[in-house]
Amino acid sequence: MNSLILAQRELRSLFLSPLAWSLLAVVQFLYAYLFMGRLEGFLQIQARLSLMEKAPDVTELVIIPVFSNIATILLLIIPLLTMRLLSEERRNRSLSLLFSAPLSMTEIILGKYLGLLGFILCLLLLLLLTPLSLLGSGSLDFGLLFSAWLALLLLAAAFAAAGLFMSSLTQYPTLAAIASFGLLLLLWLFNMAANSIADDGTISVLAYLSLLTHYESLIRGVINSSDLLYYLLFITGFLVLSIRRLEAERLQV
Amino acid sequence: MSEYLLQAEQLSRRFNHHTVVDDISFHVQRGQVMGFLGPNGAGKSTTMNMLSGNLAPSQGQITIAGFDLLDSPREAKAALGYLAENPPLYRELTVFEYLQFCARINQIPKAGVRAAMEMAMERCGLQEVSRRLIGNLSKGYQQRVGIAQAIIHLPQVVILDEPTVGLDPIQIREIRSLIRELGKEHAVILSTHILPEVQATCDQVQIINQGKMVFHDSIQGLEHRLQHNSLLVAFHHPPELADLQGLAGVERCDVLGNGQFRIHYKETSSPAEQLVARSVAQNWRLYELRPEQASLEDVFMELTHQEVTEPAA
Numbered sequence: 001m002n003s004l005i006l007a008q009r010e011l012r013s014l015f016l017s018p019l020a021w022s023l024l025a026v027v028q029f030l031y032a033y034l035f036m037g038r039l040e041g042f043l044q045i046q047a048r049l050s051l052m053e054k055a056p057d058v059t060e061l062v063i064i065p066v067f068s069n070i071a072t073i074l075l076l077i078i079p080l081l082t083m084r085l086l087s088e089e090r091r092n093r094s095l096s097l098l099f100s101a102p103l104s105m106t107e108i109i110l111g112k113y114l115g116l117l118g119f120i121l122c123l124l125l126l127l128l129l130t131p132l133s134l135l136g137s138g139s140l141d142f143g144l145l146f147s148a149w150l151a152l153l154l155l156a157a158a159f160a161a162a163g164l165f166m167s168s169l170t171q172y173p174t175l176a177a178i179a180s181f182g183l184l185l186l187l188w189l190f191n192m193a194a195n196s197i198a199d200d201g202t203i204s205v206l207a208y209l210s211l212l213t214h215y216e217s218l219i220r221g222v223i224n225s226s227d228l229l230y231y232l233l234f235i236t237g238f239l240v241l242s243i244r245r246l247e248a249e250r251l252q253v
Numbered sequence: 254m255s256e257y258l259l260q261a262e263q264l265s266r267r268f269n270h271h272t273v274v275d276d277i278s279f280h281v282q283r284g285q286v287m288g289f290l291g292p293n294g295a296g297k298s299t300t301m302n303m304l305s306g307n308l309a310p311s312q313g314q315i316t317i318a319g320f321d322l323l324d325s326p327r328e329a330k331a332a333l334g335y336l337a338e339n340p341p342l343y344r345e346l347t348v349f350e351y352l353q354f355c356a357r358i359n360q361i362p363k364a365g366v367r368a369a370m371e372m373a374m375e376r377c378g379l380q381e382v383s384r385r386l387i388g389n390l391s392k393g394y395q396q397r398v399g400i401a402q403a404i405i406h407l408p409q410v411v412i413l414d415e416p417t418v419g420l421d422p423i424q425i426r427e428i429r430s431l432i433r434e435l436g437k438e439h440a441v442i443l444s445t446h447i448l449p450e451v452q453a454t455c456d457q458v459q460i461i462n463q464g465k466m467v468f469h470d471s472i473q474g475l476e477h478r479l480q481h482n483s484l485l486v487a488f489h490h491p492p493e494l495a496d497l498q499g500l501a502g503v504e505r506c507d508v509l510g511n512g513q514f515r516i517h518y519k520e521t522s523s524p525a526e527q528l529v530a531r532s533v534a535q536n537w538r539l540y541e542l543r544p545e546q547a548s549l550e551d552v553f554m555e556l557t558h559q560e561v562t563e564p565a566a
Contacts, residue, residue: 005357009343016345097341097402100305101358102330250309252268 002103006111011118014081023077024123027070034069035130038062059141063131064219067148070127071215074156075184081119082163083177085112086242090171105246109239113164120156124149144221151218154231158211159184161238168245187211257316258283258332258440259304259410264313266299273299275464276313281457283409286436288455288472289444290553296464297444298338301414304442305335318409331360334408338415340399344388348379348398351387352405359406373401376431393424400428404435411435414444429454448553452476460556467556478552482520483545486528487513489538500524500531515545 014020042061049055089095098108131145159180166180167173191210207213211234214227257280266274274296281287291297302308304315306322306329315322318332343351352373356366374380377397382390387398396416403411413432417425432454435441443455451458451472458475460468468475491512498506502522507515518524525542532539 002358002360005354009346009354012350013343013345092342092344093337093339094341094343096302096305096307096335096337097355098358099307100330100333100335101355102327102360103358104327250307252308 002107003111003114006098006103006108007114007118010085010112010115014115014119019080020119023080024126027073027077027123028126030073031066031070031127031130034066035062038066057141058134058138059131059144062134063140063145064148067127067152067219070152071155071219074152074159075188076181078120078156078159079163079166079177079180079184081116082160082167082180083173084167085116085164086167086246087171087173087176091173099250105243108246109164109168109242113161113239116160116164117157120153120160124153124156127152141221147221147223148219150223151215154218154228155211155215158231158234158238161235161242162187165238165242165245168242184211256282258318259442260314260316261300261304262314262316264300264303264315265311266296266303266308267311273464274303274310274461277461277464277466278313279459279466279469281410281440281442283440284437285457286432286441286443286455287457287459288451289442289459289461290446290448290451291444291461292446295461297446297461298414300461301335301337301412301442301444305333305337305412306330307335307337331406332409334403334406334411336399336403336413336416338418340395341402342387342395342398345386347384347386348374348390348401349383351398352379352383352401355402356405359408361406369405369407372407373405376404376434377401378427392419393421396420396424396428400431404439408439410440410442412442412444415446416443417445417447417450425450460553462556475552479547481545481547482518484516484518484523484525484528485513485541485543485545486516486539487511487541488532489540490536492531492535492537496531497528500527513541 039058039062042058086095089098128145128149131140134140162183163176163180166183167176169179170176187209188211190206191212214224214230217224218227260280262278264274264277265272277300279287289297289300299308303310304317304322306326309323315329317329320329320332322329343354346354349370352370353366356369357363361369374383377400379394379397379401382394387395390398396419400413400416403413416432417428420428429450432441432443436454436456443450445451452475455472457471458468459466470478489512491514494506494508494514497503497514497516500516502518502524503516504519505517507517509515516524516528523544525544529539529542531537
């Protein structure tokens with residue numbers, strides 16, 4: 001309940017800043033551009049596809065690849081959204097307002113996180129509109145679409161949790177952005193390193209840790225409980241670390 | 254439940270083995286304004302941060318309205334309003350939105366939010382600016398928004414850390430009268446390094462230096478300490494020094510030149526009346542007679558430099 005009040009304030013402040021609006025605009029623009037390109041390609045091979053038995057449909061050939069591209073864009077923009085969450089409050093010294101109010105550290109962190117999640121939800125719901133516009137001239141594979149969208153949501157939520165933690169470490173928003181970008185990219189690249197090492201086909205620890213591995217099966221339409229669990233653990237882990245960090249601030253020596 | 258709204262027992266805070274606050278104890282009752290004085294870097298803000306739950310003490314215990322700040326922080330903090338040295342404001346919000354948020358996080362039920370906001374805005378004179386962005390307000394108004402935030406939930410204990418810094422004289426007067434008014438129903442702790450502010454607003458005074466409490470008394474006690482038992486006099490036709498020393502009650506007399514003298518007298522036996530009579534009778538042409546008072550600054554310097562430790566009154 002208290003977290004929701006904080007989340008509401010956070011979301012409001014986000015939308016009062018030009019940052020949120022420009023990020024929404026830039027993502028929409030890139031998305032539209034990528035989508036058009038893919039759709040164009042699809043239309044060119046559509047005649048040949050219709051001759052095939054069990055041919056891949058528009059969801060598989062257009063929406064999924066574009067969503068994959070969006071994942072990379074999210075990697076770039078989420079650190080920009082998370083960087084201010086705590087570092088700016090620390091810098092403006094407005095944290096004392098929250099610390100001396102009857103709120104627990106958990107509520108403060110959850111409030112911040114939920115507020116950001118609200119924004120991410122807005123961003124991703126907008127992305128859903130373009131595929132739905134194709135409904136006028138064909139049908140979509142809703143199961144696959146949902147799974148891919150869920151993949152994006154979980155991925156963005158995981159990025160946000162890591163970014164929030166980085167923001168709790170410093171009072172410089174840019175530093176928080178760079179650090180979370182570095183961390184996310186590293187977790188992303190684990191997959192590459194793992195792929196080049198593992199020749200025997202077994203999945204290595206590095207690959208398992210990679211954010212990308214779990215994302216890839218989801219975006220192909222396979223909803224695996226272990227993947228969902230991975231994201232949940234990832235998010236909880238970073239939220240707990242952020243709470244610990246705030247508590248440590250009171251105890252600093 | 255104790256009669257004290259705020260109790261701090263043997264509070265200490267160390268940073269890296271450097272003791273910033275050392276074994277401070279005090280308590281504040283309802284209806285009291287306590288002034289917390291000290292030079293910059295004395296540990297005032299550290300103490301305020303501990304009292305408001307922003308910093309955990311290394312040692313000691315803080316009880317607010319009967320609730321221990323560490324054991325039941327939620328109840329204790331609900332009875333606490335805090336204005337930090339830098340007012341914790343969200344510059345992108347309007348005064349109205351900000352206070353609404355503050356009311357909500359301080360657990361005011363939804364139905365009472367509006368009334369609480371009206372009360373806080375009226376008391377701090379914010380009605381005209383309620384629709385403006387906090388970032389666009391002047392420093393004085395921002396400070397008032399900070400105070401409004403601290404009193405919006407009518408907390409039993411209000412802690413204000415240097416609330417008049419950066420304000421103009423008129424605003425300072427308004428804020429001081431607001432503090433006095435708050436002191437009627439709440440327990441107020443006011444941290445400052447401006448001495449007249451303490452004289453103007455507080456009932457109790459504490460002076461802290463290098464983390465230690467060096468003075469703790471009522472404002473009357475402080476004022477008593479200011480009495481110097483001396484008169485400054487000036488004549489156009491100065492008399493002989495022996496004449497002045499001959500007055501009843503006079504202990505010693507210093508010549509200051511230009512017809513000026515400083516007369517030290519025994520306590521409670523001021524020779525002023527006698528002096529005026531003699532001056533008229535013998536045509537000394539007295540033109541200045543001034544009881545001397547140590548300024549608060551003098552007392553402050555004396556206390557903070559000699560590190561005299563006063564037993565708590």
